[in-house]
Amino acid sequence: MDYNVYLLATDPNNPCRDVIHSRDTGLKIRVFCLSEDKFNPSDSEIQLYGYAFGKLYAFETINITADDALDVVSAIQWYADYIEYPDMEILPEDPRGSQNIAM
Template structure:
């Protein structure tokens, strides 16, 4: 069974600025804690959302390649395991609705 290996780059000055890297592909995903960070989605990237431990996260790809798009959900599931919340539901839309996205 093939599976991807993911690495995590963390910002020591901001625990809500993780970047998930695939070891074997060019996939990179920036993680935002929407309870604490402002976030403006990029039209050219994929955004997904999820709740873990009462925090709402946004996951946005960085310079996504078409061949890496199928691995985005797997990378987010890996991150959910990393933050000890494997039951994270991955949402396609911002659950905050129509309200202003940038805080």
């Protein structure tokens, strides 16, 4: 069984600005802490959400391709393991509703 290897680019000044990179594909996912960041979802990207340690995270792809779309969930699961919250439930929609999206 093949496993993807993921890398993490972090911003030392803002722990909520991580970017997940796949080592073997072009997949990149930007991480947002919705309690601290404004988030404007892009119509051309995939967004998924998850709670960890009482915080709501948004995960948005960067220049997604059809070949990389199937790996988005596994990359988020890897990130959940990385932040030591392996039971993160990955949600398909913002649980706060559309009234909380930054414009």
